Amino acid sequence: xxxxxxxxxxxxxxxxxxxxxxxxxxxxxxxxxxxxxxxxxxxxxxxxxxxxxxxxxxxxxxxxxxxxxxxxxxxxxxxxxxxxxxxxxxxxxxxxxxxxxxxxxxxxxxxxxxxxxxxxxxxxxxxxxxxxxxxxxxxxxxxxxxxxxxxxxxxxxxxxxxxxxxxxxxxxxxxxxxxxxxxxxxxxxxxxxxxxxxxxxxxxxxxxxxxxxxxxxxxxxxxxx
Numbered sequence: 210x211x212x213x214x215x216x217x218x219x220x221x222x223x224x225x226x227x228x229x230x231x232x233x234x235x236x237x238x239x240x241x242x243x244x245x246x247x248x249x250x251x252x253x254x255x256x257x258x259x260x261x262x263x264x265x266x267x268x269x270x271x272x273x274x275x276x277x278x279x280x281x282x283x284x285x286x287x288x289x290x291x292x293x294x295x296x297x298x299x300x301x302x303x304x305x306x307x308x309x310x311x312x313x314x315x316x317x318x319x320x321x322x323x324x325x326x327x328x329x330x331x332x333x334x335x336x337x338x339x340x341x342x343x344x345x346x347x348x349x350x351x352x353x354x355x356x357x358x359x360x361x362x363x364x365x366x367x368x369x370x371x372x373x374x375x376x377x378x379x380x381x382x383x384x385x386x387x388x389x390x391x392x393x394x395x396x397x398x399x400x401x402x403x404x405x406x407x408x409x410x411x412x413x414x415x416x417x418x419x420x421x422x423x424x425x426x427x428x429x430x431x432x433x434x
Contacts, residue, residue: 222281246343247320251275251355254314255290263309267300269293270310270350272318288345294318295329296350306364314353321347 222244227237252272259268271292277285299306310316325347326338341347361376374380378393392398404416420428 247345247348248343249317249319251315252291252318252348252350254310254312254316254350256312257310258293259309264307267296267298268309270296272348272350274318274345275315291318291345291348294348294350297352310350310353314357315355316353317351318345318348319351320345321349323347 222241223237227233252274254270255273256271257268258270259265271290272294273290274288277287279285296310298309320343322343324338324341324344327335363372363374365372365374370382370384372380372382377396378391379396380389380391382389382391390398403418405413406416407413416432418431420431423429
């Protein structure tokens with residue numbers, strides 16, 4: 210092994226005081242067992258199972274844990290890919306906010322204490338799929354939390370505003386002054402049904418069917434495109 214003394218094939222994590230007494234030995238034994246337990250760690254998304262913008266069921270992600278394993282000599286061993294982890298989507302009943310992970314995202318994965326594969330495949334209560342415990346195979350990707358570029362489109366909420374914007378420059382802003390819709394230069398605001406100005410007042414006007422007084426008498430015809 211590179212970096213190891215010539216008379217050692219490997220080096221463990223035992224310290225000089227590990228065998229000093231029964232308590233120290235017990236602590237070392239417990240720590241050795243805990244070293245095989247996966248709880249939570251930062252991972253990088255390498256692949257996503259759904260197409261961007263798809264409105265179907267939640268997919269899965271392949272991830273690479275980013276915190277390396279270290280041996281007794283302090284030498285690093287990178288983790289391999291962990292395949293087909295479920296990921297969290299804000300989804301309740303028939304309603305969802307769909308923001309699926311993308312390759313390159315760095316976020317948090319947590320790991321269940323038992324095999325969750327049977328529940329993942331059926332969506333129902335089930336026995337563990339195997340006897341494994343605290344395995345990275347039973348992980349859930351929570352979401353992006355580290356690094357990355359500034360978002361180019363968003364839904365943003367503050368104490369007094371709600372803003373929806375896309376990367377083309379279109380925006381809907383709701384604040385104390387009302388609702389402002391910004392359409393990118395050269396773009397079109399398309400409304401598929403009636404637009405009524407003054408709705409709820411004594412003088413509502415429907416944009417598509419309103420008429421004006423005609424100087425020659427009577428009223429004008431309906432608006433034309």
